Amino acid sequence: MQQSRTKINFLLKKAPVGTSVFVKGWVRTKRGNKNVTFIALNDGSTLHNLQVVADPGQIAEDILRKVNTGTCLAVRGTLLASQGSRQTVELQAETVDILGEADPEKYPLQPKKHSFEFLREIAHLRPRTTTFGVIYRLRHAMTFAIHQYFHHKGFFCVHTPIITGSDAEGAGEMFRVTTLDPTRPPLDETGNIDYRKDFFGKETNLTVSGQLEAELAALALSEVYTFGPTFRAENSNTSRHLAEFWMIEPEMAFYDLEDNMNLAEDFLKYLVQYALDHCQEELEFLNERALEEEKDKKKEERSEMTLLERLHFVVENQFARITYTEAIDILKNSKPNKKKKFQFLIENWGADLQSEHERYLVEKHFQKPVILYNYPKNIKAFYMRQNDDDTVAAMDVLFPGIGEIIGGSQREERLDKLQSRIREIGIAEEDVWWYLETRKFGTAPHSGFGLGFERLMLFVTGMSNIRDVIPFPRTPQNAEF
Ligand code: 4AD
Numbered sequence: 004m005q006q007s008r009t010k011i012n013f014l015l016k017k018a019p020v021g022t023s024v025f026v027k028g029w030v031r032t033k034r035g036n037k038n039v040t041f042i043a044l045n046d047g048s049t050l051h052n053l054q055v056v057a058d059p060g061q062i063a064e065d066i067l068r069k070v071n072t073g074t075c076l077a078v079r080g081t082l083l084a085s086q087g088s089r090q091t092v093e094l095q096a097e098t099v100d101i102l103g104e105a106d107p108e109k110y111p112l113q114p115k116k117h118s119f120e121f122l123r124e125i126a127h128l129r130p131r132t133t134t135f136g137v138i139y140r141l142r143h144a145m146t147f148a149i150h151q152y153f154h155h156k157g158f159f160c161v162h163t164p165i166i167t168g169s170d171a172e173g174a175g176e177m178f179r180v181t182t183l184d185p186t187r188p189p190l191d192e193t194g195n196i197d198y199r200k201d202f203f204g205k206e207t208n209l210t211v212s213g214q215l216e217a218e219l220a221a222l223a224l225s226e227v228y229t230f231g232p233t234f235r236a237e238n239s240n241t242s243r244h245l246a247e248f249w250m251i252e253p254e255m256a257f258y259d260l261e262d263n264m265n266l267a268e269d270f271l272k273y274l275v276q277y278a279l280d281h282c283q284e285e286l287e288f289l290n291e292r293a294l295e296e297e298k299d300k301k302k303e304e305r306s307e308m309t310l311l312e313r314l315h316f317v318v319e320n321q322f323a324r325i326t327y328t329e330a331i332d333i334l335k336n337s338k339p340n341k342k343k344k345f346q347f348l349i350e351n352w353g354a355d356l357q358s359e360h361e362r363y364l365v366e367k368h369f370q371k372p373v374i375l376y377n378y379p380k381n382i383k384a385f386y387m388r389q390n391d392d393d394t395v396a397a398m399d400v401l402f403p404g405i406g407e408i409i410g411g412s413q414r415e416e417r418l419d420k421l422q423s424r425i426r427e428i429g430i431a432e433e434d435v436w437w438y439l440e441t442r443k444f445g446t447a448p449h450s451g452f453g454l455g456f457e458r459l460m461l462f463v464t465g466m467s468n469i470r471d472v473i474p475f476p477r478t479p480q481n482a483e484f
Pocket residue numbers: 172174211212213214235243244245246248250252253407408409410411412451452453454455456457458
């Protein structure tokens with residue numbers, strides 16, 4: 004039987020010196036001289052490399068010649084205490100097998116710093132860099148923490164559909180799903196495309212949110228959440244927007260807006276604390292990386308806190324909570340508004356807040372996360388619970404460096420109010436008949452929110468572009484990998 008492979012993570016932490024081990028991984032660097040070769044091997048189980056020591060007396064010259072950055076190897080040998088200062092153990096190679104060669108003339112990843120722009124062009128290989136290994140592992144840790152948080156609270160995970168027949172949410176432009184022949188679509192009596200002949204017998208799209216279906220489940224199971232991909236065809240080429248992103252949407256019966264805000268704050272703090280507790284090495288690596296990057300920035304553009312300081316700060320401080328109306332007052336009287344520095348000046352109550360305004364509130368005015376609530380009903384979705392004035396019980400959580408990280412609300416549970424609102428907005432009742440029925444039969448006060456997973460990852464990793472915290476970003480003009 005073949006000796007089983009040991010993961011480098013385990014080996015560096017737990018394997019005693021003197022044991023015989025078998026490892027597999029990809030070469031990060033090779034250096035040395037004619038007497039000895041040092042190979043830094045990485046198998047993705049940790050950001051650390053294992054130093055493999057190969058003596059020419061033991062490993063044939065023609066094998067060592069094939070060992071280059073990117074080569075995949077299987078190495079058998081003995082673990083020794085390391086002579087070098089950078090690692091505690093190293094592997095004295097007894098056999099080296101080449102599993103996959105990498106031509107050094109052609110392999111795009113070299114043992115030097117590559118720009119993130121370049122790495123996006125080789126997203127099929129960038130998981131092999133230290134930074135992206137760190138990001139992939141952190142995404143896993145955060146995914147696990149999200150399920151653990153809700154599981155411990157007694158929430159149930161529900162899988163909401165990805166293909167949807169309703170466009171009621173209005174959260175953004177949608178991607179159509181169809182099997183009709185684009186060159187010869189069937190037409191109806193009026194000359195329009197006849198979607199009755201399409202696969203589902205109606206027009207369908209990729210969902211922008213699992214909320215409406217999560218509500219149906221919450222009105223039966225009390226506390227649920229979805230965690231799935233969502234799609235928005237907005238043509239917004241920013242460092243905060245993706246056309247395909249993952250969203251966590253809890254939905255809770257019997258929660259009012261305040262309960263909803265409490266859950267959102269507790270949830271975010273739990274996730275950040277989880278990263279601090281379980282991903283220390285990854286965060287320290289990213290912290291150092293960010294400090295290096297800061298050196299290239301102008302003084303006024305540098306952040307006041309390091310990544311680790313920001314993470315601790317969020318966990319240790321209460322979020323500010325203010326109404327939209329209070330926020331407008333602050334913004335109206337703010338320096339950048341008076342000096343016309345905002346791209347969109349705040350003049351009247353009712354204005355939609357742009358990310359420059361959100362970031363001013365968080366980064367300059369309060370200098371901590373802010374929950375804004377009770378927004379004008381005209382800038383929010385139809386399902387939000389109407390207050391006695393012109394506002395709805397909406398809430399957005401705003402984070403430093405990010406802007407909006409969570410959007411949510413108490414839901415309108417009163418049938419008559421909901422019906423009059425959808426009429427006002429121009430949504431056809433027959434399009435949301437099933438949603439309305441939950442208000443006809445056993446309706447209940449309820450609330451929920453959506454956390455953008457990649458926005459969370461931006462905050463936790465300190466990365467500056469959302470394309471670099473998802474393995475294969477989908478953005479306008481970009482769906483290569
Ligand atoms: O504020 P949004 O549009 O809210 C909803 O979709 C609700 N149905 C959520 C709910 O109440 N269940 O989106 C929620 C969050 C935003 O706060 C943001 O973090 C993220 O999703 N988000 C995006 N992330 C990446 N790329 C985009 N294009 C995003 N649009 C929204």
